[in-house]
Every structure is written in C-alpha cells, then in structure tokens.
Amino acid sequence: MTSNESGSHVGRRTVMAGMAGLVGAAALPPVTAAGDPGIQSAGRTSMRRYPSPWPELEPYGLADTRPELWPREDNSFVLPLELRPRDDELGRVWMRDTYVNCFLVDGRPQYVATGTTRAPGVSGPAPWNDGLFVWVSSSLSGPWRLADTTGIRPDVEKGKVWSPEFVGENRSGRTVVAPWQEYWYDEQFGKRGAVWAPEVHFFRGTWYIAACMGDHSRKVGSFLLVSEGGVEGPYRLAEGNVDKPFGDSFIGGPAFIEPGAYHHIDGSIYTENDDAWLVLHNDLYARFRDDMEDIIPTTGLPRFQQRPYEPEPYLEGAYVFKYGGKYFLLHAAWNRTSTNADGTTRNAYDPAGPGRVQYHYDAIMAVADHFEGPYSKRWSAGVGAGHNNIFQDAGGRLWATFFRNPRFGYWSDPSRRDKATVPGVVRMEWTGPTTNRLYVQRPRH
Template sequence: MNKILSGMAILGMAAIVSACQASKDDTQPPSLQQVSRYGEINVQDPKLQIPDSVEPLFDHWLRDTYVNLGNDGFYYLTGTVGMPGKITAYDRSPGIKLWRSKDLKNWESMGVVWDFDKHATWQKDFYSANDNRTVDLNNNPISNQRRTLWAPEIHYLKSQKNYFIVASIPANPHGNGSFVLRSTTGEAAGPYENIAANSDGPLFPRIDGSLFEDDDGTVYFVGHNHEIARMKDDMSGLAEPMRTLDEQEYSRKPYIEGAYIFKANQKYHLVQAIWSFRMPDGSFAYDPGEPNDPTRVYPDRKDWAANRYSYDVVIATADNIYGPYSDRYTSVIGAGHNNFFMDKQGNWWATMFGNPRGDLLERKFLTRPAIIPMKMEGDQFFPDFSRKLD
C-alpha cells in the first residue's frame, strides 16, 4: 500500500478553480441576506462556511467523499473515482477504491477492493448510450460506451459483524440504480459479493443509495428521491416496500441528491445535498424550480444554470426514522453530498469534496476528499471553527 501524505501539494488546483469561475458574469460576492421564508438561505452567513483550515486529506480526484470508523480502529474512506489519469467518472470507473487511516491525517491506499472486471457480475456489462453526449457536465470528453459507479459508501454493521458497501450505477443494460455488496471475509478489504436481492440487477432503481443501522440493530436502505425501507435481518434484501419519508417540502421541489441518515441525541438526522440559486430579486434560495417545472422562476435553462450558487449540506431531524421530519436547515455551504461520523474521541466530522460543476461559489479546492469539524447547537450541526485536524 502506498502512503499518501495529507500535506502533499494539490497541483493545478488554482487553474481548475480559475477555469470553473472564468465564465461568471458577476464575480461580486452576494451581500448578507435577511431570510424571510422557508427555502431561502443567507449564503454569506459566517457560521455556515467551510473553515479556512480545511484542506484535502490527500491528492486524488474524488467525489462524494464517505468516511466511517470500522471495528478495527481504522477509518475507511471511499467515494466516486474515475479511471487513472481521468478527471471524470461520468462514463468509466475502475470500481470501488478504499483508503484507511488510524488518525484521519495519514492515509494509505487499499487499492480497488471491488473491480468491475474481477468482482462484478451483471455490473460489468457496458451500456451503449445513444444520448449523443460527448462531454460531461464539466466539458470533459466521455465515451458512449459506459461502465461507471457513483457514490459508494462502506458501512460496518455491528448487528452483522461485517462490512457492507452500497453503491450505484447510473447506466447498465440490466437496469440503473443502487446495489449492496457484502464482504465475504468480514474484512473491509473484501472481497465483496452481491446480496441476493441484487444478484441480477439493482436493488433500487435510482442512484445514491445508503444504509443506516439503528441502535437496536435494525438496518434500513435509504433511497434517492426521499425513500426508505427496512432490510431483512440477514441483509439479503428489503423486508418491506419502499416508503416515502415524511418531509417538509419547499414551495417548489428542487432536485435533491445524496440522502444519508445518522443518529445523534436520539434523533434521526436526514442529510441531503441541494443546490442554492441566486433568485431574480438578488436573494438566494433552494427552490427556483427545476427546468421542467412550469412555475420555475427562470424560464431559460441557461439563466437557471448561470445562477447556480452552491451545493449545500441540508439537514432535517425527526423522532421517528420515517418522519415527520422538521423544516430543513442549512448545515454547511458548498459541502454537499457527504456524510457525518464521530471520531474515536467523540468529535463530529462531516465529509466534503468540492463539487466541480460551474457555479458562483468561490472555493480553494475541487474534487478532493476532506473533512470538516462539526459541532452541535441543540439538535443542529454546524462547522466548528475552534477545532481543526491537527
């Protein structure tokens, strides 16, 4: 395993950020905003910003950073990765890469623990796309022959005394969606195999699947588009039909990604990633309406895209895992699609990566794994500026 030093330079990062920002028409930062309704956000609120002390954990192109503490004293990290030398995973991925660390500072690569060619079954088949797309959302060249994997998460389930990985495939001839893998050795390094319910195709027909284990050992599958279902006791599949979470919606429903649930202070915390937008009146909000929404505030898709501001961590809480959940609140600006975990000392952290899709938010690094120190205020989580990764 190759040692990866957390202090290594992030070569070319300034150029990447500059390129993402070059197309902006308005480079002036927004002024402080008085929030007047549910769905609005003060994007300049100092308590919601990523602390300046946050730096990449190591230099590797990665999205959707996920970190959790295993049963062996190691922290395990994974996320969306591309092929060697590529800065996109839109069309191709090697599979699932894993890193580990004893202290969150010094990370070692465990390599590809689930390889499309070596370990996949139905997932290994290529999908021939007919969308005529030749570049991804960041103008990186892509092929129409696609075999990729997004947003993997590694979970040590105490009730199973084993490691499980949940991941998603956006395009596959056997169906698109999320699936769950089980370690055949009880070790994080695997090898991994499909659970019975996704032996021939996805367990769930959408991306960004997740798992949550409750205090009593009950495990739930959390699905994209606000869905959840209890898993069977042997983790072979779902024990009930998918149910819709009871949430407090905005006036217009935005596109929401990266659903993740964790528990703290006996409450369930539903974490989701939502884009904020600059509205026509200069305010910022999560609900301008998607391009296919007839009530959208930007009829022209180009105007809609040009006013995208930040990819945020938004949370709601509940006393019951199915809900009802509270009004959503913004936890961190610009750190969307992440997870929360507690370290060995009992401190809370949130992961991040820096979404490279062009927007109005200035950032010092993109598509690199990082963690943000967090603190609780009542039942809510916000960045902790008094603490950093030493």
C-alpha cells in the same frame, strides 16, 4: 450511516496543504485516535455552553450563504490519502461523493475513506470508471493507506475492492458482478458503465459497501456488496441485486437512459443496534432482511415524512445519522441565485428555471424524533458541502465530508477547479439537546 449509539460504530469523509488557497491539515490541531482533549466530546454535557442556532430563514426554502457555514482553513482539511499512479500528476486523489467513517474493530478505531473516482485518461466518472477504491487509517489525520488487496488480486491496482472488470470472478451461487453492472458499448459514448457514491459499513462483524451504478450503466441504481473477508474484501453482490438495483424502476435521468433502466440512486445504509435500513434518494427507505441479502419490501418502498419546499427541487444524497437521541436527515441541494423584484439577490433551493443560476451544492438537514419522521423544516448545514455524510471520530467529535462539486457553480470556475473534487472533512457543531441543530463549525467569537 450508522448510528453513533450502535455498538461497533465509532463515528462518515494533506498533500494539498501546501497549495495556495486550499484547506490544509496544518490549519487544524493534530487529530489522533486518542482524541483532542481541547474539544469536549458529545458525552460531556454538564456545565457546557452550546452554540446558539440561527433563526429560520423566511420564506422557507431560502439558502443561507454566510461564510461561517463554509468549510474553511480553521475548521476543515483535505485527507492525505495515499496516491495511486494515476494521482501523481494532480498531486492528490480526485474524488466526488467523499465518504469517511470510523468503526471499532477488535477494540481499535478503524477509519475508512472512499468515494467516486475516475479512471486514468477520463476527465470525470462517466461514461465509465474503473471501480471502487478504499483507504484505511488508524487516525483521521493519517497516514491513509490503500486497503491491501494484493493478496486477493496481485495483478490489480492496490486498493481496488470492486469493479465491473471483476465479472470473470462470478461462480455458480456467487455473483461478483451482475449482468446489468458490466461494461457495455454503443456508438454514441463508446465504453459505458460507472459506479458512484460508495459507502463502507462494518455491521455485526461484516464489512459492507453500498454503492450505485451511474447514468451510463445498463441499469441505474443502488446495490450492496458483502465482504467475505476484511475491509479489503473479497466482496460479492447481495442476492437481491443479481437481477436489478434496489427498489422500483421509474422514468428518470438523462434522455440516453433506456426506458425501465432507472432506479433510485445514492443508496445509503443506516444501522441501529442489530437492525439495518436502506436509504434511497430522496425520500425512500426500507429495512434490510436479517441476512442482509435484500430489503423488505423489495418494491413499493415507504417514504420519509418530510417538509418539502414549495416547489420541491431535485435532491440527492439522502443520508440518516443519529445523534443526541435525534435522527438527522441530510440531502444535497443546489443553492441557486436569482433576482428579487427589488433587484436584490435571492439565494434559494429552487428548482432549475429561467434566471436561476447554480451557485453552491449545499448540505441541508432536518431533524426528527423517529427514523421515519416526521422531520422538521430543513436548514442550511454547510455551504458547498453537499452529498456528504456525518461521522464521529474516535474522540467523539463530529465531522462531515465534502468534495466541492465542480460541475456547476462556484467550484466550476476555471480559477477554482484545481481545488475541487477533494476528499475533505469539516468539523461540525451541535447546538445542544434543546434546539438540536447541526452546522459546519462556525467561528467562535
């Protein structure tokens, strides 16, 4: 995530509006590039009353499930992204890991949206999907159009900026698709290879995409694409990723992943002034070289100073955002229900185990004075809003993305699945420079 204090960065994710029970854009005031004068921007601090933070839950690791922290009709909506032919039947874009951001390009706000999508005829993003799509807009409320890639690849679906199928574009000294990113086949799964969790960044006048090859790829891990044109590309692979993903390999992931093939996933970018860092799940980071072709160091990466839960569960989607002079570290964590000794329900960010049932894929957050930490205790920032990013719109307001994870828990219920995997955005609120907490915008009483 780019700092809100960086020069080129403004701010990171309704066709569905008419569907019963679904968050709709009509539930919120129109959001335009000029901003909403009814909401104070972050810079207008004089005479302002900040919302109060909630007390920390004890013991540390309990999850806050109050409905005030859910994306609701009064604080969120689903982006009206331009549909592709594959989206017609569903009536919206199927998306996980929704990412949205706003950048200042040639003096004007440029909104971008992307995420993990699925190929036609495939129920999810695995064992293969067909690449990365990007949408653009001059306003958060739209219209959102697919990036115009027709001048680069006239015979390829509009908006697709990168895919393993572009391997034929490799040339000497210019790699578009590395061998470890290509599609491959086996008897168990057939076609394999998927790209997940993309982010689009505009840094020092160049467009970049950080993304991850998923569990069914030859090698699993994060990589960087560099545009040789605009946000639509054409993109090539950074030199440091020609042979492998960023960082070290280790034992991890499902049993079908080949030994040595698993690297750290969910790569994110944080920029501040003229410097850029790679953030990897769930506690690693590294500075990019000045030319952005690789990271320093390439292996043995340093770790954020965090306050883990005891025991620490599996976390995903590490992401850093700077606001009000503080650094906020986000993670996605499963809020699991279990039963206390007195028969009451316990909601906590516990590891998987007997009697623990996945309930919501939450956004948890911690704050620090420095990028590397030490970070505070974590708190629940958004129920069901995990694997997200935070961004500022052109008017200075804070938003976060969400997608409603249908794999387990609340959104996996058959009665709700048609409202999951959406490109959603929800307003955030800041509790001010003294307490420095960010939450999904809670109802005002």
